[in-house]
Structures are given as structure tokens and as C-alpha cells.
Amino acid sequence: MTRNIDEYNFAGKKALVRVDFNVPLDKDYRITDDTRIRAAVPTIQKILNDGGAVILMSHLGRPKSGPEEKFSLRHLVPRLEQEFHTRVAFAPDCVGPEAAQMAQELQPGEILLLENLRFHKEEEKGDAEFARALSTLGDVYVNDAFGTAHREHASTAVIARYFPNDKMMGYVMQSELDNARKVLENAERPFTAIMGGAKISDKILIIEKLLDRVDNLLIGGGMAYTFVKADGGEIGSSLVEEDKLDLANDLIRIAKEKGVNIMIPVDSVIADAFSNDANIDTKLSHHIPQNWMGLDIGPESRELYADVIANSKTILWNGPMGVFEMSNFSVGTEAVADAVVAATAKGAYSLIGGGDSAAAVNKLGYAGRVSYISTGGGALLEYMEGKTLPGVAAIERTDY
Numbered sequence: 001m002t003r004n005i006d007e008y009n010f011a012g013k014k015a016l017v018r019v020d021f022n023v024p025l026d027k028d029y030r031i032t033d034d035t036r037i038r039a040a041v042p043t044i045q046k047i048l049n050d051g052g053a054v055i056l057m058s059h060l061g062r063p064k065s066g067p068e069e070k071f072s073l074r075h076l077v078p079r080l081e082q083e084f085h086t087r088v089a090f091a092p093d094c095v096g097p098e099a100a101q102m103a104q105e106l107q108p109g110e111i112l113l114l115e116n117l118r119f120h121k122e123e124e125k126g127d128a129e130f131a132r133a134l135s136t137l138g139d140v141y142v143n144d145a146f147g148t149a150h151r152e153h154a155s156t157a158v159i160a161r162y163f164p165n166d167k168m169m170g171y172v173m174q175s176e177l178d179n180a181r182k183v184l185e186n187a188e189r190p191f192t193a194i195m196g197g198a199k200i201s202d203k204i205l206i207i208e209k210l211l212d213r214v215d216n217l218l219i220g221g222g223m224a225y226t227f228v229k230a231d232g233g234e235i236g237s238s239l240v241e242e243d244k245l246d247l248a249n250d251l252i253r254i255a256k257e258k259g260v261n262i263m264i265p266v267d268s269v270i271a272d273a274f275s276n277d278a279n280i281d282t283k284l285s286h287h288i289p290q291n292w293m294g295l296d297i298g299p300e301s302r303e304l305y306a307d308v309i310a311n312s313k314t315i316l317w318n319g320p321m322g323v324f325e326m327s328n329f330s331v332g333t334e335a336v337a338d339a340v341v342a343a344t345a346k347g348a349y350s351l352i353g354g355g356d357s358a359a360a361v362n363k364l365g366y367a368g369r370v371s372y373i374s375t376g377g378g379a380l381l382e383y384m385e386g387k388t389l390p391g392v393a394a395i396e397r398t399d400y
């Protein structure tokens with residue numbers, strides 16, 4: 001039976017909580033954006049306040065095969081201890097005898113963090129035996145990992161079958177779904193989607209679905225150059241996915257057929273190396289010289305995009321407009337953030353999704369000046385395109 005977290009009393013229970021602590025870390029393993037950790041606090045706090053114990057499980061990054069220091073969740077322990085003013089125990093493997101013993105010894109009010117689930121290939125395969133092994137650690141399962149709800153993995157979906165009477169969503173899940181539904185059902189027009197970032201193959205298919213919902217689609221970031229090249233432009237050594245050129249062309253055509261105003265950056269800030277110290281210039285995006293690459297949208301694009309945003313009533317933004325981590329290529333992302341904040345102040349509803357866009361908004365101190373910052377990137381987009389999220393479906397299922 002699916003439970004409601006507000007009506008559940010965790011006293012004396014060990015809650016196995018799937019969180020999305022896939023947070024960005026710098027080279028010294030310091031957390032550079034803690035949005036996802038802060039978001040999970042109310043759920044964890046509710047369990048502790050009730051007199052329960054919390055066993056946290058998450059993935060971090062995309063480890064290829066087995067443990068890797070840079071993907072260890074151990075790096076998050078100090079931040080969690082600071083948040084909850086208590087010691088946080090760490091299990092160096094998410095399954096096995098040590099994790100089992102640590103879980104067993106856990107007392108009410110205590111927190112145990114398990115090592116990265118993806119250090120076991122069974123996690124992403126949705127392996128039932130691995131899910132069962134995880135399930136033995138707790139009495140009740142709480143899924144609060146909205147950012148990973150689009151993955152049908154052992155800890156996000158399969159595990160729910162081992163808690164037929166004690167499974168529920170946490171507060172992050174509930175609030176994210178309420179919010180996304182609100183945008184889907186009551187989106188005031190004009191509705192503008194702003195898409196950027198680097199994960200072209202992840203996002204290009206979603207763009208197709210968004211064309212049915214939006215009035216304007218502004219494209220920036222690394223993915224823009226696949227569109228520029230598809231449109232016949234010379235893009236130098238900019239990021240491109242050659243096998244998506246036809247699809248990009250189709251999308252431009254379909255957008256026109258559907259009357260969607262699709263915009264690709266007319267100009268770009270270009271560099272002769274992927275570095276903040278490289279030589280930089282501004283050129284038309286269709287005429288980027290050989291060995292130069294587009295790393296940000298240019299001044300004219302910034303103005304055009306800002307105008308569209310200013311006239312929007314609903315705004316969905318996923319992915320930075322450039323390599324915003326480097327100051328020379330952060331101007332486009334900042335300009336879009338400024339425009340989104342200004343439109344929000346005038347009454348537009350703005351929903352920001354994706355780890356990097358959220359980080360950019362936080363870095364600018366704009367967190368309180370947009371309507372909602374989602375902890376989901378791909379998950380939010382898949383939800384917006386109308387897909388059922390496996391992490392949500394597993395909680396709602398009643399047939400086991």
C-alpha cells in the first residue's frame with residue numbers, strides 16, 4: 001500500500017530513503033552546489049523527529065565499472081553532519097555484511113549513508129536480487145529522488161516491490177510533481193522553453209515533444225552547434241553530434257510547421273581553446289573559423305532571447321547557454337537568468353531544471369527570484385513530455 005509521508009509515523013522504524021545526491025564536486029571533492037542536499041532535508045528531518053532512523057542511498061555520477069574515489073559518497077558526510085548537527089555513519093559498500101551490520105545497529109535519531117549504488121552494475125540493470133539485498137536494510141522505503149525518477153533502477157523502482165505495505169514518496173517527490181503538473185496543466189501562454197547544456201543526445205528527443213506544448217524554443221549551449229551545422233553553418237571545432245544532424249533539421253522543420261518560434265543563437269562568443277585563458281572573439285554562429293569553438297551565445301542572441309523571455313508567461317529553462325563555469329563564457333547564461341528573473345517579477349511562472357542551470361541561478365543569488373528550482377534535469381523534462389516516471393509508478397503500483 002502506498003503511504004502518505006505526512007500520515008506515517010516513523011517512530012522505531014528504519015527508513016530506507018532513496019535520495020538524489022548526485023551533486024557536482026570540484027577537484028578537491030568539495031560540493032559546488034548543494035541544492036539537492038538541501039531539498040532532501042525536510043524528509044530526513046521528519047523521519048528523525050518522529051523517532052525513526054534514516055538510511056540514505058544514492059548514486060553519484062556515472063561510474064563505469066566499480067568504485068572510483070571521485071564518485072564516492074563519502075565526500076558528502078561532512079556536509080550532512082553540518083546540516084543535521086549529528087554524526088553521520090558511512091557504509092563503504094551499499095550492500096554486504098558491513099552495511100547490514102551498520103543498518104542493524106542504527107538507533108532512532110541516527111543517520112547512515114550508504115556508498116554509491118552505481119559501484120554495483122546491478123543498480124542500473126534494475127537487478128531484482130540487488131534490490132532485495134538493499135531492501136533488507138530498512139523497514140520502510142521512501143523514494144525522494146525526483147532527479148532519478150526517470151531511471152528504472154534497482155533502488156529507484158524495483159526495490160518498491162519488497163515494501164508492498166510500506167512505500168511512499170518523500171517531500172521532494174511530492175513537491176516536484178505538484179509543481180510540474182501545475183506547469184503542464186495551467187501553463188499560461190506564451191510558453192517559452194530555453195534549452196542549453198551539453199547533453200545533446202539526452203535532450204534532442206525531448207525537444208521534439210516540447211514542440212507540442214511551447215510557443216518559443218530558445219536553444220543555446222553546446223547543443224546549439226548541432227542545429228547551426230544542420231542549418232548549413234560552419235561551426236569550427238564546436239561541440240557537435242554528427243549523428244543528430246538530420247534530427248536537428250527535422251526539428252527545425254517541425255517547429256516551423258507547428259508555428260513554434262525556434263531560435264538558435266545568431267552569434268557566439270568563440271575561443272581557440274576550451275579554456276578561460278584562450279583567445280576569444282565574437283562571430284556569427286554560422287561562420288565560426290576552423291579550430292575555433294562556440295562557447296557562449298553572443299551579444300545579439302542575448303538581446304533576442306531576453307526579448308522573448310520578457311514577453312513570456314511561462315518559462316521552462318534547462319541547461320546553461322555556455323560554459324558558464326568559466327567567467328569569459330558565462331555572460332549568456334547570466335543574461336538569460338537576468339531576463340528570467342525580470343519576467344518572474346512581472347508575473348511569469350519560471351521553472352528551472354537541471355543541475356547546471358540550478359547551479360548558475362544559485363551562483364547569481366537568484367534562487368528566491370524564480371518560481372521554482374527543480375532538483376530534476378532529465379527527470380523533469382521526461383515528466384514534462386508526458387512520460388510516466390518509473391520511480392513514481394513503482395510507488396503508486398498496487399499489484400504486488
Ligand SMILES: Nc1ncnc2c1ncn2[C@@H]1O[C@H](COP(=O)(O)OP(=O)(O)OP(=O)(O)O)[C@@H](O)[C@H]1O
Binds near residue numbers: 377
Ligand atoms: N558551447 C558549449 N560547448 C561545450 N560545453 C558547453 C557549452 N555550453 C555549455 N556547455 C557545458 O554544458 C554543461 C551542462 O550541460 P548539461 O546538459 O549537463 O546541463 P544541466 O543543466 O546540468 O542538465 P541536466 O541536469 O539535465 O544534466 C556545462 O558543464 C557547460 O559547461
Ligand SMILES: O=C(O)[C@H](O)COP(=O)(O)O
Binds near residue numbers: 020022062147355379
Ligand atoms: O543528474 C541527474 O539528472 C540525475 O541524478 C540522474 O543522473 P543520470 O542521468 O546519470 O541517470
